[in-house]
Amino acid sequence: MKRIAVGIDVGGTNSAFGFVDSGGNIIASGNIKTDITDDFDVYLNLLTSEINNVFNTIQGEYEIDGYGIGAPNGNYFHGTIENAPNLRWKGKIEFTKKLSAFTGKPAYLTNDANAAAIGEKIFGKAKDLNDFVVITLGTGLGSGIYCGGKLLYGHTSQAGEVGHIIVEKNGRLCGCGRKGCLERYASATGIKLTANELLKNTNRKSLLRNYPENEIGSKLIYECAVKGDELAMECFDFTGEILGRALANVTAVLSPEAIFLFGGLALAGDLIFNPVRKYCEENLLNVFKNTVKIEKSGLKENSAAILGAAALFYSESGI
Amino acid sequence: MKRIAVGIDVGGTNSAFGFVDSGGNIIASGNIKTDITDDFDVYLNLLTSEINNVFNTIQGEYEIDGYGIGAPNGNYFHGTIENAPNLRWKGKIEFTKKLSAFTGKPAYLTNDANAAAIGEKIFGKAKDLNDFVVITLGTGLGSGIYCGGKLLYGHTSQAGEVGHIIVEKNGRLCGCGRKGCLERYASATGIKLTANELLKNTNRKSLLRNYPENEIGSKLIYECAVKGDELAMECFDFTGEILGRALANVTAVLSPEAIFLFGGLALAGDLIFNPVRKYCEENLLNVFKNTVKIEKSGLKENSAAILGAAALFYSESGI
Numbered sequence: 001m002k003r004i005a006v007g008i009d010v011g012g013t014n015s016a017f018g019f020v021d022s023g024g025n026i027i028a029s030g031n032i033k034t035d036i037t038d039d040f041d042v043y044l045n046l047l048t049s050e051i052n053n054v055f056n057t058i059q060g061e062y063e064i065d066g067y068g069i070g071a072p073n074g075n076y077f078h079g080t081i082e083n084a085p086n087l088r089w090k091g092k093i094e095f096t097k098k099l100s101a102f103t104g105k106p107a108y109l110t111n112d113a114n115a116a117a118i119g120e121k122i123f124g125k126a127k128d129l130n131d132f133v134v135i136t137l138g139t140g141l142g143s144g145i146y147c148g149g150k151l152l153y154g155h156t157s158q159a160g161e162v163g164h165i166i167v168e169k170n171g172r173l174c175g176c177g178r179k180g181c182l183e184r185y186a187s188a189t190g191i192k193l194t195a196n197e198l199l200k201n202t203n204r205k206s207l208l209r210n211y212p213e214n215e216i217g218s219k220l221i222y223e224c225a226v227k228g229d230e231l232a233m234e235c236f237d238f239t240g241e242i243l244g245r246a247l248a249n250v251t252a253v254l255s256p257e258a259i260f261l262f263g264g265l266a267l268a269g270d271l272i273f274n275p276v277r278k279y280c281e282e283n284l285l286n287v288f289k290n291t292v293k294i295e296k297s298g299l300k301e302n303s304a305a306i307l308g309a310a311a312l313f314y315s316e317s318g319i
Numbered sequence: 320m321k322r323i324a325v326g327i328d329v330g331g332t333n334s335a336f337g338f339v340d341s342g343g344n345i346i347a348s349g350n351i352k353t354d355i356t357d358d359f360d361v362y363l364n365l366l367t368s369e370i371n372n373v374f375n376t377i378q379g380e381y382e383i384d385g386y387g388i389g390a391p392n393g394n395y396f397h398g399t400i401e402n403a404p405n406l407r408w409k410g411k412i413e414f415t416k417k418l419s420a421f422t423g424k425p426a427y428l429t430n431d432a433n434a435a436a437i438g439e440k441i442f443g444k445a446k447d448l449n450d451f452v453v454i455t456l457g458t459g460l461g462s463g464i465y466c467g468g469k470l471l472y473g474h475t476s477q478a479g480e481v482g483h484i485i486v487e488k489n490g491r492l493c494g495c496g497r498k499g500c501l502e503r504y505a506s507a508t509g510i511k512l513t514a515n516e517l518l519k520n521t522n523r524k525s526l527l528r529n530y531p532e533n534e535i536g537s538k539l540i541y542e543c544a545v546k547g548d549e550l551a552m553e554c555f556d557f558t559g560e561i562l563g564r565a566l567a568n569v570t571a572v573l574s575p576e577a578i579f580l581f582g583g584l585a586l587a588g589d590l591i592f593n594p595v596r597k598y599c600e601e602n603l604l605n606v607f608k609n610t611v612k613i614e615k616s617g618l619k620e621n622s623a624a625i626l627g628a629a630a631l632f633y634s635e636s637g638i
Binding site: 130131145147148150152153154155156157158159160161162164165166169176177178245248249250252253254255256257283285286287288291292 | 488
């Protein structure tokens with residue numbers, strides 16, 4: 001019997017899961033709707049049923065060792081999801097306790113950005129690195145940090161909120177209620193806000209003016225930038241400048257060997273990496289110049305979250 | 320025979336040393352001039368001679384286990400001092416290698432702010448803490464960081480340069496050649512610059528106007544603030560605001576349980592702690608509110624550097 005772990009990625013809309021071996025191969029996968037119910041017990045029942053259904057297709061060869069879960073507002077210390085604004089279950093959800101009671105197997109949970117970092121360490125480009133940062137550029141900006149070979153949790157288990165570093169005093173209003181957080185500039189949402197500001201506050205020509213405001217998103221801005229649209233290219237430069245400067249400050253604190261960018265915006269390639277690298281390097285303290293690589297994540301976009309969650313299990317269980 | 324470690328604090332002008340037992344008691348101490356020579360070998364000869372002289376006064380009872388050194392631009396990984404702008408020895412100084420060759424005992428070296436953090440962990444208020452930050456407010460701003468019970472060195476050994484987080488875009492010119500570094504605002508030098516700016520750019524009354532510019536320093540600003548001088552009090556508020564905001568950002572990354580302030584400015588008590596606590600808390604992301612204490616260091620000003628250096632030895636040797 002080959003042994004596998006189940007990696008579960010809990011998103012606001014969907015929960016995806018996969019059976020992952022210790023080499024990082026996804027043997028089989030499936031998903032259910034997350035937002036189908038506000039009763040966590042009902043959700044857990046549906047999730048474990050579907051996991052069983054898919055497991056039946058591979059059961060003869062494999063045995064499940066345990067579960068790893070990546071979830072928004074995940075608390076690693078307690079195995080809970082706590083007051084996640086994008087999930088229907090309110091309050092504190094005892095995810096690992098209930099899942100383990102149900103399955104009889106060990107389960108570990110952390111937030112999604114930490115799972116991405118663990119995935120990078122176990123299955124990605126960071127296998128030999130002890131000090132690195134993974135930045136996930138999605139609707140918001142998440143981060144997972146390794147220091148001295150260990151994931152950084154801090155006192156509260158909530159360390160690594162790089163997206164909520166305040167980078168502009170009295171800047172853009174953030175979902176957290178404060179102003180000027182990095183994720184309001186460096187994320188899919190951030191670049192969209194930047195484009196809308198540039199379109200509204202200037203009369204400059206842009207292909208983006210051919211689209212209604214609600215269609216202008218990071219993908220369209222990318223497509224226009226690729227066509228040479230100057231305003232769209234400026235959106236990437238502006239985003240890269242703010243992110244690059246913030247990463248220079250993060251480097252002053254942590255001195256990582258590498259920073260991996262992951263998620264939608266990172267798919268823009270040179271358009272985002274060139275300005276991020278340039279402005280980070282420009283703003284680095286001398287001792288850190290040429291000490292930190294900024295690279296694309298080694299995990300594939302569509303499997304990273306499941307691999308990260310499974311990696312959490314492998315990392316914790318030592319299997 | 321009781322066993323002791325020698326803690327050595329290398330400063331730009333003086334090098335102080337002390338014989339420290341594992342309980343943090345300084346049994347005897349001494350010092351030599353650091354800036355007496357630009358030849359490190361001559362310096363090391365003088366230092367070890369003077370250590371021997373003082374050791375002779377207590378020799379009957381004690382045996383030296385080894386040495387810990389705190390030094391500006393100290394590189395823990397290599398036991399070297401590298402290109403320290405405030406020291407006369409240029410290039411890379413093989414401090415621990417030469418000291419150990421000379422004495423036959425193990426020696427460890429780190430930078431002075433890290434030594435302060437290790438001192439806080441071994442002999443100060445952080446004995447039971449795994450995640451905390453020590454900020455030293457002297458001529459500049461240094462920091463030493465513990466994550467998950469271990470001192471944070473990062474990839475380069477230079478992690479913890481909180482003083483060189485850029486807090487004001489195009490702000491005050493820093494000694495590092497960049498602009499807007501935290502230490503140009505939150506340090507003895509920073510508060511002096513703030514006072515001079517307020518005196519020059521406004522016509523407001525202040526006791527500070529009774530003194531020539533070159534006499535206005537952090538101590539005088541403190542004395543005037545204690546007398547109720549509004550401009551002097553505003554200097555502390557301004558300093559505390561910038562430091563508090565920066566510490567809120569540091570907390571977003573590290574989530575420490577406590578931040579200890581140490582050094583000249585921290586002696587101003589409520590005048591500096593009140594605004595730092597207020598502006599830090601105001602700028603914290605919700606999940607971190609009421610999770611981080613900002614406190615005075617538990618080490619005494621005049622013995623902290625020696626204790627920190629000796630603590631490095633105890634921490635590394637496991638004795």
